[in-house]
Amino acid sequence: MRILLAEDEKELSRVLVTAMHSKGYSVDPAYNGLEAVEKASQGVYDLMIFDVMMPVMTGIEALKKIRAAGDQTYIIMLTAMSEIDDRVTGLDAGADDYMTKPFSLKELLARLRSLERRSENYTNDVLKFGDIVLDSSEQRLESFNSISLSAKETKLLNLFILNADKKIDSDVLIAHAWENADDLDQDTLWIYISYLRQKLQSVNAHVEIQGEKGGPYQLVNTNGGNSNDSEVSL
Amino acid sequence: MGIYGEYGSYLSRIKDDVMNKLSVLNQRELDNNQTKLYEHLIGRIKAEDSMVEKCSRKGYELSSRSALYECKDAIGIRVVCNFIDDVYRSIELLRAADWCEIVKEKDYITRSKPNGYRSYHLILKVATPYPSVDLNDAGCYFVEVQLRTIAMDSWASLEHEMKYKHNIRNSKQIVKELKRCADQLASCDVQMQTIRQLIHEND
Numbered sequence: 001m002r003i004l005l006a007e008d009e010k011e012l013s014r015v016l017v018t019a020m021h022s023k024g025y026s027v028d029p030a031y032n033g034l035e036a037v038e039k040a041s042q043g044v045y046d047l048m049i050f051d052v053m054m055p056v057m058t059g060i061e062a063l064k065k066i067r068a069a070g071d072q073t074y075i076i077m078l079t080a081m082s083e084i085d086d087r088v089t090g091l092d093a094g095a096d097d098y099m100t101k102p103f104s105l106k107e108l109l110a111r112l113r114s115l116e117r118r119s120e121n122y123t124n125d126v127l128k129f130g131d132i133v134l135d136s137s138e139q140r141l142e143s144f145n146s147i148s149l150s151a152k153e154t155k156l157l158n159l160f161i162l163n164a165d166k167k168i169d170s171d172v173l174i175a176h177a178w179e180n181a182d183d184l185d186q187d188t189l190w191i192y193i194s195y196l197r198q199k200l201q202s203v204n205a206h207v208e209i210q211g212e213k214g215g216p217y218q219l220v221n222t223n224g225g226n227s228n229d230s231e232v233s234l
Numbered sequence: 235m236g237i238y239g240e241y242g243s244y245l246s247r248i249k250d251d252v253m254n255k256l257s258v259l260n261q262r263e264l265d266n267n268q269t270k271l272y273e274h275l276i277g278r279i280k281a282e283d284s285m286v287e288k289c290s291r292k293g294y295e296l297s298s299r300s301a302l303y304e305c306k307d308a309i310g311i312r313v314v315c316n317f318i319d320d321v322y323r324s325i326e327l328l329r330a331a332d333w334c335e336i337v338k339e340k341d342y343i344t345r346s347k348p349n350g351y352r353s354y355h356l357i358l359k360v361a362t363p364y365p366s367v368d369l370n371d372a373g374c375y376f377v378e379v380q381l382r383t384i385a386m387d388s389w390a391s392l393e394h395e396m397k398y399k400h401n402i403r404n405s406k407q408i409v410k411e412l413k414r415c416a417d418q419l420a421s422c423d424v425q426m427q428t429i430r431q432l433i434h435e436n437d
Contacts, residue, residue, distance in 0.1 A: 140417060145346050148414070148421040191432065198428045202318075202420065204344050 001046040001116060003027045006036035006062065007078070008054040016049075019105050025112065033057025037065045040073070047115060050095075051078045052086050060086070060093055067094035074115060078103070129161045130207040130221035132200070144204040152177045153196055160209065160219035170215035186214055193217060236282040237289070238308065239298035244364040248375050249277045249309045252334075252360060256313065259327050269316075271324050273384060276312045280305075302367045306338070306357045306376035313381045318343065318427050321354055321381045328379070334358040337376070343386075349409065350416025351390065353382040385419040 003025050007013040013029050020027045028043060030036040034057040036050060048066070050059035059077060066075070077090040077098040087098050099108065127134045133142040134157050139149045141157065149157065155177040160168070170189055177192075178184050190213045197209050211217035236242060253275050260271040280288075285301050285308060294300035302308055315321050321343065329336060338357040346352045356379040366374050382390070393412055402408060 138414075145344065145420075146417050147424065148417040150421075191428075194428045194432060195425055198424045199421070202344075202424050 001025050001112065002044065003112075004030065004036065004039055004043065004045045004048040006030040006033065006048070006050045006054065006059060008032055008051060015105070016108070019109065020112070023109060023112070033059055033062035036062045040066050040071060041069065045073050047112070048073055048075045049078065050075060052083075052090065053080070060089055063090065063095055064093050076111070127158065127161045129164050129219070130205070130223060132161075132203070132205045132207050134158060134161060141199055141203055141205075143200075143207075145202065147199050147203055149199065150195075152192055153199070156192060157196060160217075164219045164221070167211070167216040167218045170217070173215070173217065189215075237285050237296060237298065237301045238282065239367075241298055241302060241365070241367055242282075244362070244375075245279045245309055248360070248362050248364065248377070249279060249311065251362070252309070252358070252377050253277050253311060255331070255333055256311070259324075259331070263323075263327075269320070271320055271327070272313045272315045274314050276314070278310050280308050280310065299367050302375065307378035309375065309377045311377060311379050312387075313379060314387045315381065315383050317430060318383055318423050319430070321383065324381055325354060325356065328356065328358065334360045334377075343382075346416065346420070348413075349393065350413040351393065352386045352416065352420060353380050353390065355380055383423050385423050389416050389419055 003020060005013065005016055005020075005027055007016065007029070008031050010031070013031070017027045017029055028039055028045075030039050032054045033050070036048070036059075037057070040048065040062075050062055052059040054062075063075060063077070066073075074096045075094070077087070077095045078101055079086040079090065079098050080101055087100075090098055097111070099111070125136065127136070131143050134140075134149075134154070135142070136154050136158055139151065139154045141147050141149050156173060159173065159176050170186055174184050174189055193209055193211075200207055200209070206221065206223045207219065208222050209217050209219055238245065256272075256275060263269070263271050285305065286296060288305055289296055289300045292304070294304050313321075313324055315324065325339075328334060335358065336356050337359045338355075340355040342351055342353050342355065358377045358379055360375055360377055362373045362375050364373060364375070366372060368374060389412075392415075396402065396405075396408060396412065
């Protein structure tokens with residue numbers, strides 16, 4: 001992970017940079033808000049950590065400028081314990097999380113690990129359930145065979161696997177897979193569920209989407225006995 | 235005299251007979267108001283030199299018996315269908331037919347080959363009025379039938395072109411793209427089949 005750290009207390013900055021380096025993160029330090037905005041406009045980061053109280057430009061102002069420029073990077077604000085308003089202002093201005101000073105290094109590193117897990121394991125990578133594998137970035141479903149999926153089928157199956165065995169209402173599935181859910185009816189969802197069902201079948205998967213037209217739908221592992229062999233000698 | 239020996243002259247007739255029987259099955263479907271079984275049929279007799287090469291590769295002696303009885307693809311027929319369902323419908327009709335017996339099947343549609351190849355292979359044993367190489371099995375000949383959709387057939391043509399063109403640049407990349415293309419075509423085949431089933435849901 002590449003991290004941009006904006007902290008004006010040189011001593012604290014040095015400690016944080018050293019600690020994060022030791023865990024294998026690459027860190028660029030900035031010492032005021034303006035410098036942070038400049039660095040953010042040039043470099044590519046996975047995470048930004050901004051102190052609120054900084055000279056030249058505060059962390060909140062820097063945050064606003066960065067968001068205004070369209071940058072959606074995950075940003076954690078460092079605020080003073082007493083200043084609830086700072087936290088509220090920060091979150092409302094587009095921050096994703098905050099930590100109150102003084103904070104423990106242990107907690108900061110745990111948050112970095114948590115963030116890494118979310119971005120690597122939970123979003124675009126490879127998901128497994130029963131005997132199927134969903135590769136979301138390749139839009140491919142694999143089992144004893146493989147087949148391509150459309151973008152919407154991938155999103156739907158992704159949600160099904162993350163919520164396997166749960167009965168999921170149509171509205172939830174529609175809201176997840178379609179950006180403009182208003183003009184979407186049950187029939188369209190049903191067609192996509194049908195595609196997914198047939199595709200699961202065509203890769204010989206022992207995983208099924210159950211449910212009648214109209215929902216709710218449920219992904220289950222049927223794991224029924226031995227799989228067929230492709231060669232049948234009579 | 236080639237590897238097929240005195241039997242060589244019958245092969246083409248047997249091929250035509252079996253293709254004829256397939257077209258009768260198709261006509262019967264049409265007469266029953268079903269959709270057509272297949273889009274087209276292609277038949278071929280394996281060239282003598284290819285058969286000699288195959289027998290040598292497999293370690294068989296170079297004889298008519300090896301070419302017609304050990305190898306079972308001297309006569310080959312390809313059935314190219316519009317939809318996946320049609321492939322399976324054709325197989326069931328062949329299974330029920332009294333003029334042939336299915337002696338071997340390989341389902342590369344349910345389980346494609348690692349390179350992405352999809353097709354359903356059958357070896358049929360057919361009874362013919364012609365003398366055959368095994369005297370205990372009078373009139374018996376084998377026919378290999380490959381059933382696949384149009385999409386699978388186009389893919390196989392492309393893969394064939396690659397296989398016989400050596401020193402292609404970026405061949406590793408091409409192999410990977412061919413596999414991806416096979417998965418996309420399979421996706422379209424399944425999508426068309428699903429739409430077809432939705433159309434006929436209330437039939």
